[in-house]
Amino acid sequence: MTFLDTRSLARTAGAAVLAAALTACGSTAMSGMDHGSGGAPSATAAGHQNHQGHQTPGAGADAAGQPTAAAPAAAPAAEQNGYRLDAATAALTPGAPAEYRFTVTGPDGRPLTAFGTDQTKRMHFYAVRSDLTGFQHLHPEMAADGTWTAPLAALAAGTWRVYASFVPDSGPGRGTGLVLSRTLDVPGEGAAAEAALPAATGSATVDGYTVAVEGAPVAGRAGELKVTVSRGGRPVTDLQPYLETYAHLTAFHAGDQAFAHLHPEAKAEAGGTGGPTLPFHAELPSAGDWRLFLQFQTGGTLHTVGLTLRVG
Structure with missing residues (x-):
């Protein structure tokens, strides 16, 4: 299999937050939507790392130790810190399921095959349409040669972006979560x-459940969002464990498709x-509208x- 050569891509530090058995779980909650399956971060000169170890652009500190403004959000790049996302194709046929094959190449130029586990999975893979109407979250399977296969449900025609979120378990990036991304036509x-x-709102419904979100996040600052799930006006208390928690929350910035993984502040109890x-724990690097899933x-x-969600 021949993968696209992306070494000519600009090496940027625009990678966003974060950051396996084949799992493509779920129900459809909107057109094109399918799905699978903290403490405060420490600042660095180039950004910060969240409590899961994923690299995140955002606020830093000046020479006097005072916090600086958050850097503008940007979609993750295809290459960061010597790691590169290579795909077998840059286009897919609309309206039909497809297998999207890709590799992550390490700083040594070889496909990476050693991955750590993040929320029970070695790879979290997302596909999101440019207008944020389509969303898929998958946990693809890796072959012995380092080739991953993500079984995408049918995609509507348009421009999409795919995201590979992972933690290298070897090489100079070992233990540090990364998110790499590229467009898909x-x-x-x-x-x-x-x-x-859709306009910013404090609640939404799916499958008879109402989800309400409380909080007023400020760009580049750590904060908290509280999510409450109810049904028929009654609180829901039978949420089952999913990826070690009772809910999984990701966010994409309108316009540039910057990516953020909002981490739950508590793990689920086995069998509970x-x-x-x-x-x-919410830390969104730029102001504006973010689409939460x-x-x-x-x-x-x-x-x-x-x-x-509107972020100030």
Whole structure:
């Protein structure tokens, strides 16, 4: 298999937050949406690392130790710190399931095959349409040669971006989470059409559940978001463990598709249930609208809900 040569891509530090058995879990909560399956961070000159060890652009400190403004958000690059995301194809056929194959090449120029575990998985893979109407979260399978295969559900025509979130378990980046990304073209009728981003709101519904989000995050500052799940006006207390927690929360910045993983502040108890309120450590690097995708499980079914959050 021949992978696209991306060594000519600019080496940028625009990689965002974060940061396996084949798992493509779930129900569909919007057009194109499928899904699979803290403490405060320490600042560095180039950004910071969140409590999971993933590299994140954001606020730093000046020479006097005073906090500086957060750097603008940007979509993760295809290459960072010597690690590179190489894909077998840059385009897929719309309206049909497809296997997206890719490798992560290490600083030594070889496909990386040693990965650590982050929330029970060695690889978290996302596909998101440019207008944030389509969302898939998968946990692909890796072959012995380092080739990953992500089984994408049918994608609507348009421009998509894929994200590979992982923790190298060898080499100079060992133990530090990375997110690499590249665009994916899905040509066809309606490819250029983009839906307007839904207005910012404090709640959304999916499969009969209502999800409410409380909090007023400020760009570049650590804060907390509280997510509450209810059904029929009653609190939901039977949330089942999913990826070591009772909910999984990711965010994408409108316009540039910067990526953030909002980490839960507590792990799920084995065999236990949770809810209705779930606190998340939130640190979003730029102001503006972010599209949140919350995934939670009840009765063996995974639910995904999207809502827009305004960050000041």
